Amino acid sequence: MPKKVGHNCFQCSKLSTAEAQAKPCWDTVRCPNRRHYQRNKARISQQRSQSRPVESSGNVPRTIVIEPPIGTAISIIFYRERQDAPVHALAAQVWQGTEKVLKVEPMHCLGLSPAQVVEVMTEILKACSSELGVELTKFASKVELHPSQCPISSCPQWHHNN
Structure with missing residues (x-):
């Protein structure tokens, strides 16, 4: 391990x-x-x-290559100091294959309860689903960034000069 x-x-x-x-x-x-x-x-x-090869015993089978269909995946981006810390801001990105097709601009979550943050995440899924016409039921990946990386220029906590 x-x-x-x-x-x-x-x-x-x-x-x-x-x-x-x-x-x-x-x-x-x-x-x-x-x-x-x-x-x-x-x-x-x-x-x-x-990329790991599948172990086989005996005769080596013939191999064919099938191109997988291009899937749609949505990633959620959390801006927070630690995993157990309150969420400072949220953003999302939707990918089809290797191409980013939709971006949800970051939004502050200051003052929101954990349940309200979950509601916002659900709304992000619904909005992206309706925009693309594809049903997105859950986030494929999660990215965590420090709040100092918050791109919102009017951020009251990290961008004091703006």
Whole structure:
């Protein structure tokens, strides 16, 4: 079983590169790779599992290649400090194959209860489904970014100068 990543490395993966490099624990050899892996863990694991050969015994069967249909997937982006911290903002992206076809602009969730955040997530799914004419029932992946990465220019918590 693989060793779990350290708590500090996990939290650091959510920060911008400049913020991460400012930390006293920054190692120019290890940290960039660890941050990349943490940010893309779900996609990397899926690619690994798909690329593993299937073990077979006996005769080697013939192989054919079938192009999979292009699927539609929606990713949710949480802006929060820790997984158990309140959600600062939400955003979403809809992908068809390798092409981003729809983007839900980030919206602040300051002051919303966890139940209200879930309602907003449900509304995002409904809105994207109706916009594309495809039924989206759940988020395919989850991305977590630090609130300092919040792109909303009028952000009261992180963009004091704007």
